[in-house]
Amino acid sequence: MPSVTMKVNGKNVNAEVENRTLLVQYLRDHLNMTGTHVGCDTSQCGCCVVHVNGSSVKSCTMLAVQAEGADVVTIEGLADGEVLHPMQAAFREHHGLQCGFCTPGMVMSAVDLAKENPDPSETEIREWLEGNICRCTGYHNIVKAIAAGTKNMQG
Amino acid sequence: MYNFQYHRPKNLEEASQILDVGDDPKLVAGGMTIIPTLKQRLAQPSDLIDLADINNLVGINLQYQSLEIGSMTRHCDVAKSEIVREIIPALSSLASHIGDSQVRHRGTIGGSLANNDPAADYPAGALGLGATIITDKREILADDFFVGLFETALEDNEIITAVRFPKPKRAAYTKFPNPASRYAIIGVMVAETNNQVRVAVTGAGDDGVFREEKMEAALSTNFTSDAIADISIDDETLLSDIHASSEYRAHLINVMAQRAVDKAT
Numbered sequence A: 001m002p003s004v005t006m007k008v009n010g011k012n013v014n015a016e017v018e019n020r021t022l023l024v025q026y027l028r029d030h031l032n033m034t035g036t037h038v039g040c041d042t043s044q045c046g047c048c049v050v051h052v053n054g055s056s057v058k059s060c061t062m063l064a065v066q067a068e069g070a071d072v073v074t075i076e077g078l079a080d081g082e083v084l085h086p087m088q089a090a091f092r093e094h095h096g097l098q099c100g101f102c103t104p105g106m107v108m109s110a111v112d113l114a115k116e117n118p119d120p121s122e123t124e125i126r127e128w129l130e131g132n133i134c135r136c137t138g139y140h141n142i143v144k145a146i147a148a149g150t151k152n153m154q155g
Numbered sequence B: 001m002y003n004f005q006y007h008r009p010k011n012l013e014e015a016s017q018i019l020d021v022g023d024d025p026k027l028v029a030g031g032m033t034i035i036p037t038l039k040q041r042l043a044q045p046s047d048l049i050d051l052a053d054i055n056n057l058v059g060i061n062l063q064y065q066s067l068e069i070g071s072m073t074r075h076c077d078v079a080k081s082e083i084v085r086e087i088i089p090a091l092s093s094l095a096s097h098i099g100d101s102q103v104r105h106r107g108t109i110g111g112s113l114a115n116n117d118p119a120a121d122y123p124a125g126a127l128g129l130g131a132t133i134i135t136d137k138r139e140i141l142a143d144d145f146f147v148g149l150f151e152t153a154l155e156d157n158e159i160i161t162a163v164r165f166p167k168p169k170r171a172a173y174t175k176f177p178n179p180a181s182r183y184a185i186i187g188v189m190v191a192e193t194n195n196q197v198r199v200a201v202t203g204a205g206d207d208g209v210f211r212e213e214k215m216e217a218a219l220s221t222n223f224t225s226d227a228i229a230d231i232s233i234d235d236e237t238l239l240s241d242i243h244a245s246s247e248y249r250a251h252l253i254n255v256m257a258q259r260a261v262d263k264a265t
Helices: A023-030 A086-093 A103-116 A122-131 A140-154 B012-021 B034-039 B075-080 B082-087 B089-096 B109-115 B122-128 B213-221 B246-263
Strands: A003-008 A011-016 A049-052 A055-058 A071-073 B005-007 B025-028 B047-050 B060-063 B066-070 B132-135 B139-141 B146-148 B160-166 B170-177 B184-193 B196-202
Touching (some): A055 A103, A086 A103, A122 A140, B012 B025, B012 B047, B025 B034, B060 B082, B066 B082, B075 B082, B075 B109, B082 B089, B089 B122, B089 B184, B109 B160, B122 B170, B122 B184, B170 B246, B184 B213
Parallel strands (some): A003 A071, B025 B047
Antiparallel strands (some): A049 A055, A049 A071, B132 B139, B170 B184
């Protein structure tokens, strides 16, 4: 089987995988990092969003072998030990989740937005979330959380 | 997903060689269509040839009043490019509304054109702006490139390397997106370029993207939305599906075209 090497949350990892293994399967089933979720499996819901070389992407629509040599960050890579990342803290503070299934993707997507646009308007946040679907909250608190989290990330 | 051989060539020659010898090879650019297709077992290629490591396929250059965009340039890079915003703002706007932000971080202009999805945005962009598709073998006018549903003039072993867009006098793209997928239910690119008016429609044709000649003729003499307000579109050759009937699509083409004319700068 082909071997794939990448950096995940700062650590070098190497494994033998089939060419058809998706990045999300590699993260969840090989590395046992189950924070990245699979919701729709059709590239629409955004539960599986991770960062690859600094850009948010859907890890269900990328092969593990395509991430050869890449720098991957997952939801597990955000917190500093027990201290939550400012975006995670904002989701908790503003009740930006109910069941929590979409949350890893929402948070990873939001952190990428903050990098692209440090002071997004409500409309810009909602447009950015087009690729992240939540079936519980109606998005209001997610948008509030992202506005606050983006601010906290600057501070 | 069925398994396949995966290749990551360093240059076009190497990619071409694998294309020539493979049983049923397929190129992968951003993968935003082919990976979902493979996941559903709708395709079973013997080899996937990933173009990601071929450096000279990425980038945006201004050459004599034309923009040349490398085939592996991602949608987000076209959307954010200062030079695209300045020379062809309609193209920047088109790219910024493809899929969602995560899709735009992977999807590429070359991949979108080679796939020629009947609801994709770039085919309307290339046809409407009168682009030229540049491959490792030749140059193909957009007018000759889009052949049918998911079909192009590309040969089996031909690789798109760049797309050249002449700077239009004015142009705009408007889209009525499917709210789930963001694919166009109707997308219309209206452009005045090289002394002609071009109107390209995506999302509607049962043969893929097409030019709307009645509108082009009307706009050539009078470039205002009023000039096309009364043009009715024949719905006989339009797609009809759960998202929109052919009658509704015909109506939307007119509405989107008028908005594009009003917006064209």
